[in-house]
Amino acid sequence: MSGHTLDRATIAADFPFLTRRIDGERVVYLDSANSSQKPRQVIDAMSSFAATSYAPINRSAYRMAAEATEAYEGARAKVARFINAPSADEVVFTKNATESLNLVAGSWGRANLRAGDVVVLTHMEHHANIVPWHQLAAERGIELRWIPLTPTGELDLTDLPRLLDGAKALSFTAMSNVLGTITPVAHLCRAAHDAGALAVVDACQYVPHNVTDVQAWDADLVAFSSHKMLGPTGIGVLWGRAELLDAMPPFLGGGNMISDVRLDGFTCAPVPAKFEAGTPPIIEAIGLGAAIDYLESFGMAEVRRHEAELTRYALDTLTERFGDDLTIHGPRNVEIRGGVLSFAFRDLHPHDVSQVLDERNVCVRAGHHCAKPLMRVLGVGATARASFYVYNDTADVDALADALDSATDIFGF
Amino acid sequence: MSGHTLDRATIAADFPFLTRRIDGERVVYLDSANSSQKPRQVIDAMSSFAATSYAPINRSAYRMAAEATEAYEGARAKVARFINAPSADEVVFTKNATESLNLVAGSWGRANLRAGDVVVLTHMEHHANIVPWHQLAAERGIELRWIPLTPTGELDLTDLPRLLDGAKALSFTAMSNVLGTITPVAHLCRAAHDAGALAVVDACQYVPHNVTDVQAWDADLVAFSSHKMLGPTGIGVLWGRAELLDAMPPFLGGGNMISDVRLDGFTCAPVPAKFEAGTPPIIEAIGLGAAIDYLESFGMAEVRRHEAELTRYALDTLTERFGDDLTIHGPRNVEIRGGVLSFAFRDLHPHDVSQVLDERNVCVRAGHHCAKPLMRVLGVGATARASFYVYNDTADVDALADALDSATDIFGF
Amino acid sequence: MPGLEDLYREIILDHYRSPRNRGELPTPPAIMAEGHNPLCGDEITVYLQVDEGRVTDVKISGQGCSISQSSASMMTQAVIGKTVPEVRAIVRRFKGMMSIEDGDGDASADDTAVSLGDLEALQGVVKFPVRIKCATLAWNTLLQALDESA
Amino acid sequence: MPGLEDLYREIILDHYRSPRNRGELPTPPAIMAEGHNPLCGDEITVYLQVDEGRVTDVKISGQGCSISQSSASMMTQAVIGKTVPEVRAIVRRFKGMMSIEDGDGDASADDTAVSLGDLEALQGVVKFPVRIKCATLAWNTLLQALDESA
Numbered sequence A, B: 001m002s003g004h005t006l007d008r009a010t011i012a013a014d015f016p017f018l019t020r021r022i023d024g025e026r027v028v029y030l031d032s033a034n035s036s037q038k039p040r041q042v043i044d045a046m047s048s049f050a051a052t053s054y055a056p057i058n059r060s061a062y063r064m065a066a067e068a069t070e071a072y073e074g075a076r077a078k079v080a081r082f083i084n085a086p087s088a089d090e091v092v093f094t095k096n097a098t099e100s101l102n103l104v105a106g107s108w109g110r111a112n113l114r115a116g117d118v119v120v121l122t123h124m125e126h127h128a129n130i131v132p133w134h135q136l137a138a139e140r141g142i143e144l145r146w147i148p149l150t151p152t153g154e155l156d157l158t159d160l161p162r163l164l165d166g167a168k169a170l171s172f173t174a175m176s177n178v179l180g181t182i183t184p185v186a187h188l189c190r191a192a193h194d195a196g197a198l199a200v201v202d203a204c205q206y207v208p209h210n211v212t213d214v215q216a217w218d219a220d221l222v223a224f225s226s227h228k229m230l231g232p233t234g235i236g237v238l239w240g241r242a243e244l245l246d247a248m249p250p251f252l253g254g255g256n257m258i259s260d261v262r263l264d265g266f267t268c269a270p271v272p273a274k275f276e277a278g279t280p281p282i283i284e285a286i287g288l289g290a291a292i293d294y295l296e297s298f299g300m301a302e303v304r305r306h307e308a309e310l311t312r313y314a315l316d317t318l319t320e321r322f323g324d325d326l327t328i329h330g331p332r333n334v335e336i337r338g339g340v341l342s343f344a345f346r347d348l349h350p351h352d353v354s355q356v357l358d359e360r361n362v363c364v365r366a367g368h369h370c371a372k373p374l375m376r377v378l379g380v381g382a383t384a385r386a387s388f389y390v391y392n393d394t395a396d397v398d399a400l401a402d403a404l405d406s407a408t409d410i411f412g413f
Numbered sequence C, D: 001m002p003g004l005e006d007l008y009r010e011i012i013l014d015h016y017r018s019p020r021n022r023g024e025l026p027t028p029p030a031i032m033a034e035g036h037n038p039l040c041g042d043e044i045t046v047y048l049q050v051d052e053g054r055v056t057d058v059k060i061s062g063q064g065c066s067i068s069q070s071s072a073s074m075m076t077q078a079v080i081g082k083t084v085p086e087v088r089a090i091v092r093r094f095k096g097m098m099s100i101e102d103g104d105g106d107a108s109a110d111d112t113a114v115s116l117g118d119l120e121a122l123q124g125v126v127k128f129p130v131r132i133k134c135a136t137l138a139w140n141t142l143l144q145a146l147d148e149s150a
């Protein structure tokens, strides 16, 4: 399927949001690290499925239900292939990456961690990979340790052996949603395993933008969300090694995840059903499957190439045009950086920056990006963040720079 | 908005699935208690939002994000109005009713129940309102008590005071998804409160088909799902009284549900955000809002009238045509029965019944309907179940009866 | 869409109406295993008597649809009197007919030599993917019992 | 879409550039309250000194955008020297201007008599709904402090 080159002229027709006008002008969408826009192919796949092929899955035996079940399981198989999982049964559909990570803490964590046990996180984690562990810490008295950062926004692994010493799990992001930093996932998984710890990867920012191979990583559990990878909201993924998922107790309880229910107890269905209580996001799975098909029409290597190039262009352009007036957080080396640029502009508050940019239809996120501990490490309350995806090009970066210029007028530097 | 009469000729154009042909014949969809079909209005609202109005909510400040946030909150307000909740802030979006009920057991239950505490359920509960309590029982040693059934499939309330004596919660269905029985919700809420117990209502089968007034019920917590009420998959609702939700600890942890996160802990956002960790089902909320608009174009009293009439017709027709060959479970009185008909046909296994019906494009569910304890009470392994919604009419009941006739040929009675 | 006549062959309906080897065996010495089909609520109990590496008796109890009941009934006829390895080969062969690849060992060349006899009548189930779980329920439960007997 | 000039009035930028009453007060006797704007990460600390039913001093620390900082700065000027009931009336009036209905008591007729002075410049924020939370952050935090002082 792969081979198309990513080039806005060619794919423009796929993204209806590019036709959106506000005050007569096009929208420069630079908030894909938050959530991505959706191509026609995804929207249409969902609409047409919902229109004439919709049926409940797993529970009914008539043909429409069997076909819907097949479509849903087909999406699972696509996800498995997309991340090179050994088996589709290792792919659990959740509501978002946040639920996936809560499942890890709530199921694996509750079953395996006792007071004093150590879980290692990093200073660049998203709240989704912090709060569930805090909740477990409050309930169980586990200890959290933190991998710090280098001045360039990479993980500082100097102390890794000591941090991992005696740890039961290392849970870390494959790519920072603030700094853009791509972390050495395979290296960290091996270090975790060498220390006897589980390796949990928050791949929310990685899977949408890179070739993902969970086996090459040798990870144990990997979480990500559909809505950041051209797919719909309402569905996320937890991949896990089969033996591990088999051994984990269920998380949410209800229909579909059981083998038997009696007045005095229940027994679980095998994975992945065990972790999919209730009616799953059926239409959303179809959408996620279509998003994967769409991404694979370019190939993830091409997606990565496109974004690395754009990131390079953005780093160069912004530095050239604004010099010291603009501080970009995170590594300059695009080899280890995804298409996420958090920046500070002059002494303007990011919220004001984003307001001024919005006046020019340039959409960036301003805030703590669900990474308050990282904000404190960076010594800021918030940042403005521009992030790229397949539909962005250099014209968007130029629009961002032009819009930043206009801030000067308003705040009168 | 209300006032249209429900009549398939008028609304046929709204439901694309009615144009679906299998083997050249139309589909007789009688599985709405499992999951409903979706009208054009819902599909289009989602598509057009996803196409040109999609943006992340709550986290970004640019106009598209502000508008998306407003649309999402608008859906919350619609849900609140639809069930007569005092405030939209009392409406929590979950992934499905199952998550809603897990939230109740996991948050309220964990915070308030200790070993030996009693939770009262009924023999007609769906697994979604059993398994989470079993999980809590395994974790905490709480005791479950069960309200039994009368021979006609109603709740047997003879022993209610004794069952509720000392109980901390009564969690029960407003309408059985197997028997169709509509339970006396307000009466049960009052009985629970008189006993000092919390009243939790599984309204999954009730809200889509009836006028719902959570204040008239005087319920404490109410759960239901979008996909059973013409809306999309991937979104459910938990309504709760404000003071109760305020007092409950968070359930899933992550972005959006926090006020602050530090290395050593976190503080929660106010409700409803406290219970909506991670990126919520944004596009799905738009769809649910559109489903409510659509239902309100008839008014829920009309929906109920239509279904009661159809249920009456079905009870009469099937009894007339099959006599003792067909056993219908649940009450005959349509005043206390929704449009759900579980039946046994001769000595055929329900799975075979549904297979034969499917040959005629009549879609019914065969199985335990996620109510295994109820199956054991009924003394059966499974039932076949036909269920109705706005798009069904008497021709569908006739098609069901005709298809049942054909079973005779195949199994040679 | 294949017709129902592919599914409901006469021999299947015969085993459904008059299931062979229904009942229970005392445990021990027999081994008991329970299986559930979460889709349709079927429950089956397989009693397995193994003596000196040979399946000397099998009994089935529980309830189920025509496909699961007839499959169980035919299964008992196919395996009683066979050695454990022979039984495992039959199971593999049957699952192969149901298009199920088994994780626990590839179908050996020998398996193709195994004759399924009446069971071939269940071939038509493959065209009704939802019913495959019905057809294989007894077999998976038998496997559980075999594993416990090992 | 209203223009940015409705938002960034000169007087707002002035308070942003030169915030009044920044700093801290010793606690006790002062009361401290912290507020967060989860959207943008702003954090504000309000120090409140109440003596004999009168707000005698207010200091603000923390960080925030032009709207939250200027609103806090103007707030301090508006409330210092006022009695607690007067301060509550000002808060209600300000929130009313921000189109926020307050649960804790209806705006009394008196409130409309309260003058907001410079604060009127924040009127334009209403047209930018996302920024209302910025404008009201200091005020909600002040309310917390007032509640604790009661």
Ligand SMILES: Cc1ncc(COP(=O)(O)O)c(C=O)c1O
Pocket (backbone or CB within 6 Å): A255, A277, A278, A279, A280, B033, B034, B096, B097, B098, B099, B126, B128, B129, B173, B175, B176, B177, B202, B204, B205, B225, B227, B236, B370
């Ligand atoms: C009575 C009842 N409760 C709970 C549920 C669970 O709903 P969901 O699967 O949408 O979570 C259902 C539907 O399956 C139901 O009928």
Ligand SMILES: Cc1ncc(COP(=O)(O)O)c(C=O)c1O
Pocket (backbone or CB within 6 Å): A033, A034, A096, A097, A098, A099, A126, A128, A129, A173, A175, A176, A177, A202, A204, A205, A225, A227, A236, A370, B255, B277, B278, B279, B280
């Ligand atoms: C690194 C990272 N982890 C986790 C999440 C949470 O994802 P979601 O909100 O889809 O659950 C996000 C996105 O917000 C993220 O960027």
